[in-house]
Amino acid sequence: MKKNVLIIGAGGVGHVVAHKCAQHNQKLGAIHLASRSLAKCQQIIDSIHARGSLQGPGILEAHALDALDIEATRALIRSTGAQIVINVGASFVNMSVLRACIDTGVAYLDTAIHEEPEKICETPPWYANYEWQYRDECAAKGVTAVLGIGFDPGVVNAYAALAQQRWFDRVDSLDIIDVNAGSHGRYFATNFNPEINFREFTGQAWTWQNGQWVSNQMFEVRRTDDLPVVGTQSTYLTGHDEIHSLSQTLKIPTIRFWMGFGEHYINVFTVLKSLGLLSEQPVKLDSGQEVVPLQLVKAVLPDPASLAPDYAGKTCIGTLLEGEKDGKPREVFLYNICDHAETFAEIGSQAISYTAGVPAVAAALLIADGTWDVGHMANVEELPPLPLLTLQAGMGLPTRVKEGSHDVALEEAPEIRA
Secondary structure (H helix, E strand, O other): OOOOEEEEOOOHHHHHHHHHHHHOHHHHOOEEEEEOOHHHHHHHHHHHHHHOOOOOOOOEEEEEOOOOOHHHHHHHHHHHOOOEEEEOOOHHHHHHHHHHHHHHOOEEEEOOOOOOOOOOOOOOOHHHHOHHHHHHHHHHHOOOEEEOOEOOOEHHHHHHHHHHHHOOOEEEEEEEEEEEOOEOOOOOOOOOOHHHHHHOOOOEEEEEEOOEEEEEEOOOOEEEEEEOOOEEEEEEEEOOOOHHHHHHHOOOOEEEEEEEOOHHHHHHHHHHHHOOOOOOOOEEOOOOOEEOHHHHHHHHOOOHHHHHHHOEOEEEEEEEEEEEEOOEEEEEEEEEEEEHHHHHHHHOOOHHHHHHHHHHHHHHHHHHOOOOOOOOEEEHHHOOHHHHHHHHHOOOOOOEEEEOOEEEEHHHOOOOOO
């Protein structure tokens, strides 16, 4: 049993994680929130008190931290007595925070693969470039490290594992589909950290097709689906974190990721990229000062957390599997619908942050009670999927299963395999 949580990161996802931890503080214990900006941490804590999110009396404290400073992170883990660290800072800090967790013997969770600021879309598989280098050490020291436990990556990985176990004898293809059918009313904005958001789409789109890595350009390949609730939506093939673990763990020949984009987003993105404003490489101004164009664009765009009050509409994120069962072709779609207005009413968040943050807290609860406290490093698809999906359903993210005209809640879906 583990208790006391340190949350690193005070952005939109950090806001969700802190609120959801507060709603379960009787099981999770003391809650500490750390970021370079102490003020942002305090704002989140103030909002928790204002909305009455605390389940019961307990410790809720803010701390200033540069998470790239491994020694400072180790010291904060020790001083707070945290046994679970939820890293929802920028993905640039993953390796530093993971190192601090291994050194102090505490559980580690994150929601995305590590990135280096000067590198974009490295040679796959990305996990092997970074976090997986610590697998042996985590196992040797008995440290639980759960990688990529947001929604995508995260819940979609659990969907893939559950479906493969329960409804298929053989899976031929796995397509993750992510559509935000909501509107925030701004001329242009990103739903999470703009720097991280743009980096996903400015390089090669690596996907796993017919048992090998294939590279495409962003917006080169498009598909259209009639999705539950949000209707007919066009999505584009892109690279994404979960492909880099699922391709190695589930042994499915074709694994792709599709994300929805409106024409306006594509047009603005294309102009920014064509002008060089999405470059991660520094440029020198006439004054002699150096700036990174991508960081400048991030600075002038709206803070994703500020979008929440005006957001309307829903998201649809799911995993579509095609294969065979009992000699017959089969297609199953596991998915979640999340409403922007409902998440704002509950905790003051928009749905994109909500879908990323809730699973991380569900995972922390599973580590706290021992279910997922496995004592080694694991991606989500390597862990029992049902405890996660069952727990998060009661936390605001229920799962549905669609096969043909049948569309039911996960708990009502037929049991195919014990």
